[in-house]
Amino acid sequence: xxxxxxxxxxxxxxxxxxxxxxxxxxxxxxxxxxxxxxxxxxxxxxxxxxxxxxxxxxxxxxxxxxxxxxxxxxxxxxxxxxxxxxxxxxxxxxxxxxxxxxxxxxxxxxxxxxxxxxxxxxxxxxxxxxxxxxxxxxxxxxxxxxxxxxxxxxxxxxxxxxxxxxxxxxxxxxxxxxxxxxxxxxxx
Numbered sequence: 001x002x003x004x005x006x007x008x009x010x011x012x013x014x015x016x017x018x019x020x021x022x023x024x025x026x027x028x029x030x031x032x033x034x035x036x037x038x039x040x041x042x043x044x045x046x047x048x049x050x051x052x053x054x055x056x057x058x059x060x061x062x063x064x065x066x067x068x069x070x071x072x073x074x075x076x077x078x079x080x081x082x083x084x085x086x087x088x089x090x091x092x093x094x095x096x097x098x099x100x101x102x103x104x105x106x107x108x109x110x111x112x113x114x115x116x117x118x119x120x121x122x123x124x125x126x127x128x129x130x131x132x133x134x135x136x137x138x139x140x141x142x143x144x145x146x147x148x149x150x151x152x153x154x155x156x157x158x159x160x161x162x163x164x165x166x167x168x169x170x171x172x173x174x175x176x177x178x179x180x181x182x183x184x185x186x187x188x
Contacts, residue, residue, distance in 0.1 A: 030118060032129045033154030035111035037097060038104035039081040040146040041073035081140045081147035088137055094151045103146070115154065125150065 084101055088094050098104075098111030106113050121129060128138045129150055138150040 031115055031155065032152055033115040034113050034125075034129055035094060035098060035151045035153050036104055036106070036113050037081070037084055037094070037102045037111050037149040038107075038146060039077045039084070039101075039148075040103040041070070041077040043069070043073065077146050078140065078142075081149060085137070085140055085149050088149070094137060111151070112153065 080101075084097055088097055095110030098107055101107075102111055104111065104113075116126075116129070118126065118130065120126075122143060124141055124143065125148065128141055129152060132138060132150070132152045134152050134155050136152050138148075141148045141150065
């Protein structure tokens with residue numbers, strides 16, 4: 001029994017843990033760094049005569065002034081997002097377009113939203129972001145907030161935590177001798 005304890009302690013002292021690591025290793029596609037251009041639909045007010053139009057029955061919820069206004073706002077936002085994407089594909093800087101036209105909170109930073117691991121983004125953004133290569137720009141993506149254009153600015157995984165430094169051979173030998181002395185002292 002003492003010999004088994006000494007062997008395990010010696011292996012641990014030399015940094016050779018026999019227990020498997022429970023922390024998963026980060027793979028090359030586990031993280032992605034993104035920038036975004038967000039186009040949010042603006043509230044559109046409808047003219048009073050459009051609401052009273054005889055062609056649109058008042059009982060129809062889909063043709064109500066608020067629904068027509070929302071549809072128009074969505075269409076305008078989508079058109080703006082497609083126009084911005086065309087400018088980028090024609091050679092304009094993604095960062096400059098984001099600074100000038102994005103409605104997102106990171107517009108002042110060229111749209112940079114940071115680095116994400118799988119599971120941190122909305123599903124539609126995660127699927128697009130992790131499928132692209134560094135430097136790629138997505139098509140216009142419909143989200144809850146509006147319309148988004150993504151750019152992958154980085155994809156290198158975060159470096160895994162470095163393991164604790166293994167003790168030197170002389171300190172490991174010293175620990176084994178201390179354990180032997182303690183073991184022998186307890187049997188006396």
